[in-house]
Amino acid sequence: xxxxxxxxxxxxxxxxxxxxxxxxxxxxxxxxxxxxxxxxxxxxxxxxxxxxxxxxxxxxxxxxxxxxxxxxxxxxxxxxxxxxxxxxxxxxxxxxxxxxxxxxxxxxxxxxxxxxxxxxxxxxxxxxxxxxxxxxxxxxxxxxxxxxxxxxxxxxxxxxxxxxxxxxxxxxxxxxxxxxxxxxxxxxxxxxxxxxxxxxxxxxxxxxxxxxxxxxxxxxxxxxxxxxxxxxxxxxxxxxxxxxxxxxxxxxxxxxxxxxxxxxxxxxxxxxxxxxxxxxxxxxxxxxxxxxxxxxxxxxxxxxxxxxxxxxxxxxxxxxxxxxxxxxxxxxxxxxxxxxxxxxxxxxxxxxxxxxxxxxxxxxxxxxxxxxxxxxxxxxxxxxxxxxxxxxxxxxxxxxxxxxxxxxxxxxxxxxxxxxxxxxxxxxxxxxxxxxxxxxxxxxxxxxxxxxxxxxxxxxxxxxxxxxxxxxxxxxxxxxxxxxxxxxxxxxxxxxxxxxxxxxxxxxxxxxxxxxxxxxxxxxxxxxxxxxxxxxxxxxxxxxxxxxxxxxxxxxxxxxxxxxxxxxxxxxxxxxxxxxxxxxx
Amino acid sequence: xxxxxxxxxxxxxxxxxxxxxxxxxxxxxxxxxxxxxxxxxxxxxxxxxxxxxxxxxxxxxxxxxxxxxxxxxxxxxxxxxxxxxxxxxxxxxxxxxxxxxxxxxxxxxxxxxxxxxxxxxxxxxxx
Numbered sequence: 104x105x106x107x108x109x110x111x112x113x114x115x116x117x118x119x120x121x122x123x124x125x126x127x128x129x130x131x132x133x134x135x136x137x138x139x140x141x142x143x144x145x146x147x148x149x150x151x152x153x154x155x156x157x158x159x160x161x162x163x164x165x166x167x168x169x170x171x172x173x174x175x176x177x178x179x180x181x182x183x184x185x186x187x188x189x190x191x192x193x194x195x196x197x198x199x200x201x202x203x204x205x206x207x208x209x210x211x212x213x214x215x216x217x218x219x220x221x222x223x224x225x226x227x228x229x230x231x232x233x234x235x236x237x238x239x240x241x242x243x244x245x246x247x248x249x250x251x252x253x254x255x256x257x258x259x260x261x262x263x264x265x266x267x268x269x270x271x272x273x274x275x276x277x278x279x280x281x282x283x284x285x286x287x288x289x290x291x292x293x294x295x296x297x298x299x300x301x302x303x304x305x306x307x308x309x310x311x312x313x314x315x316x317x318x319x320x321x322x323x324x325x326x327x328x329x330x331x332x333x334x335x336x337x338x339x340x341x342x343x344x345x346x347x348x349x350x351x352x353x354x355x356x357x358x359x360x361x362x363x364x365x366x367x368x369x370x371x372x373x374x375x376x377x378x379x380x381x382x383x384x385x386x387x388x389x390x391x392x393x394x395x396x397x398x399x400x401x402x403x404x405x406x407x408x409x410x411x412x413x414x415x416x417x418x419x420x421x422x423x424x425x426x427x428x429x430x431x432x433x434x435x436x437x438x439x440x441x442x443x444x445x446x447x448x449x450x451x452x453x454x455x456x457x458x459x460x461x462x463x464x465x466x467x468x469x470x471x472x473x474x475x476x477x478x479x480x481x482x483x484x485x486x487x488x489x490x491x492x493x494x495x496x497x498x499x500x501x502x503x504x505x506x507x508x509x510x511x512x513x514x515x516x517x518x519x520x521x522x523x524x525x526x527x528x529x530x531x532x533x534x535x536x537x538x539x540x541x542x543x544x545x546x547x548x549x550x551x552x553x554x555x556x557x558x559x560x561x562x563x564x565x566x567x568x569x570x571x572x573x574x575x576x577x578x579x580x581x582x583x584x585x586x587x588x589x590x591x592x593x594x595x596x597x598x599x600x601x602x603x604x605x606x607x608x609x610x611x612x613x614x615x616x617x618x619x620x621x622x623x624x625x626x627x628x629x630x631x632x633x634x635x636x637x638x639x640x641x642x643x644x645x646x647x648x649x650x651x652x653x654x655x656x657x658x659x660x661x662x663x664x665x666x667x668x669x670x671x672x673x674x675x676x677x678x679x680x681x682x683x684x685x686x687x688x
Numbered sequence: 689x690x691x692x693x694x695x696x697x698x699x700x701x702x703x704x705x706x707x708x709x710x711x712x713x714x715x716x717x718x719x720x721x722x723x724x725x726x727x728x729x730x731x732x733x734x735x736x737x738x739x740x741x742x743x744x745x746x747x748x749x750x751x752x753x754x755x756x757x758x759x760x761x762x763x764x765x766x767x768x769x770x771x772x773x774x775x776x777x778x779x780x781x782x783x784x785x786x787x788x789x790x791x792x793x794x795x796x797x798x799x800x801x802x803x804x805x806x807x808x809x810x811x812x813x814x815x
């Protein structure tokens with residue numbers, strides 16, 4: 104892949120983001136502008152911004168990579184990411200906006216009038232935001248590495264810097280512009296290449312993926328191993344090149360990789376001939392193309408548990424993500440919050456039509472990624488592989504720019520919300536200065552964490568953040584909004600009972616190697632047991648402590664559920680019609 | 689013989705005089721709600737119950753339908769081999785069909801939720 108265009112695209116996206124941010128800076132003057140764009144954002148702008156912020160590294164590169172490696176079971180990721188907004192729309196959007204909460208801790212305090220509930224909610228929100236920032240930085244590192252060969256940590260550092268500077272200088276107002284712009288950029292960057300890729304696929308004969316054979320190299324392919332890799336060959340494979348296989352130094356032509364498992368050391372470089380069966384990473388499923396194309400065919404331990412756990416985490420986790428919640432505050436009222444969410448559903452649906460196509464085409468055109476394990480790179484590598492010459496390189500650059508936009512926008516959103524929580528609840532510094540200091544702190548921690556984390560696909564890491572959100576903040580929101588029986592003790596107990604195990608499971612999955620243990624799936628996909636735990640504990644403990652129901656619960660319920668235009672005094676701020684009425688009398 | 693005419697009767701008009709201004713209640717419902725009276729709490733409870741039922745219904749139908757799919761794919765593998773326009777049924781369902789379904793369900797929800805809020809507003813403002 105030619106580096107120059109890719110580098111230019113990444114630079115253009117980074118600079119463009121900063122420029123749009125600087126433009127926003129000139130209009131954002133007050134603290135209110137900084138935090139919530141002074142609540143003047145229309146549903147279309149807001150929906151584009153939500154889409155831009157939400158479509159992260161996991162959506163842009165991760166989903167295609169997982170589908171490429173594991174097949175249609177991974178379609179539950181995009182389905183769940185979108186369904187999360189349906190649940191949000193139907194059960195949370197309007198009441199959340201009416202609560203007047205800017206962050207989840209604000210909601211916790213507005214609903215329960217309890218500093219303890221607020222503190223626990225902010226702790227969990229911070230943990231989720233850091234867990235979610237981590238894969239963004241990892242993904243940025245991967246993209247820059249694929250495009251330019253730069254070391255893995257550099258991309259993450261660049262994203263962290265650009266975003267921190269942007270957030271510190273512009274705040275939310277500019278972020279809304281940036282995010283809305285990023286959605287359309289990302290959609291273009293993923294949709295335009297797809298059209299050309301499909302045309303190229305047709306021109307190559309429209310090969311299908313239903314043959315009962317393993318993926319093969321379409322052309323002579325050079326594979327470089329950056330890390331020591333355990334691979335599995337399904338049949339004997341001829342190759343050439345030099346390197347270290349199973350501890351033996353080999354070099355020259357006419358070599359054979361026998362069927363079975365082999366360890367290939369870092370620094371090896373091999374050339375595989377066209378038509379050879381692709382050996383693949385030992386930890387990836389051993390499936391033929393025909394089997395790969397079928398759902399639930401991968402084997403593995405507890406496949407149904409894994410799918411349902413993923414469904415629970417993504418359907419219920421979206422509402423608990425800190426950067427999603429913030430966006431609802433910029434709607435003028437509950438009704439606009441609903442309409443915004445409906446538009447978001449449409450925007451996400453259009454975007455998510457694309458990544459599976461990359462995954463499928465990757466199976467045909469870039470099977471060597473199964474061998475190196477860089478499955479997340481499939482979106483980035485495909486265009487220049489499938490389309491020869493300048494066109495392919497330009498499309499590749501477009502995709503790389505889009506991917507960088509994905510990391511920048513999601514990180515910005517997370518950073519704004521994280522800085523909001525940090526400055527209010529941890530540093531206790533109000534105003535613009537506290538916000539700026541917090542933004543710096545918000546970036547440092549996950550940046551340090553990227554150095555410690557081993558190779559987990561980015562979409563899986565994002566899945567863990569969803570699982571924590573679904574088992575702690577989701578019960579708080581759903582039960583808090585729809586039940587008057589929840590007590591302060593119950594809220595705290597439920598959040599901890601669901602959130603802590605999910606968080607612990609996530610940390611173990613990220614930092615330890617448990618993938619060959621039978622219980623691995625219960626740690627890497629914890630939602631199916633932690634979500635029920637959070638809900639049950641929150642409700643049961645609340646029933647046991649009826650004396651701790653917040654005294655103003657009915658008043659809060661009116662505020663959450665009554666339409667604004669009634670001008671009830673408990674609504675947080677007077678609506679326009681109320682102002683008019685007051686003016687007349 | 690002439691047909692017997694029915695005896696003249698007094699007719700009582702019972703329909704409400706919709707056009708006429710109705711006497712305002714000494715306590716408007718919005719004030720009942722604001723002041724947390726029992727009647728106000730009743731109004732709010734009914735609104736919350738309507739909205740909760742609607743939300744759970746929409747989510748339950750869509751999520752329930754989706755959640756059945758892994759079971760179908762596992763226990764009736766022939767279904768997942770079925771092809772639509774040359775593409776496997778699971779890919780068509782999870783890759784394409786679900787998204788318009790989400791938008792339709794969302795649209796239906798927004799319409800119904802706004803309708804019940806409008807009814808609530810009429811109830812409160814009329815009284």
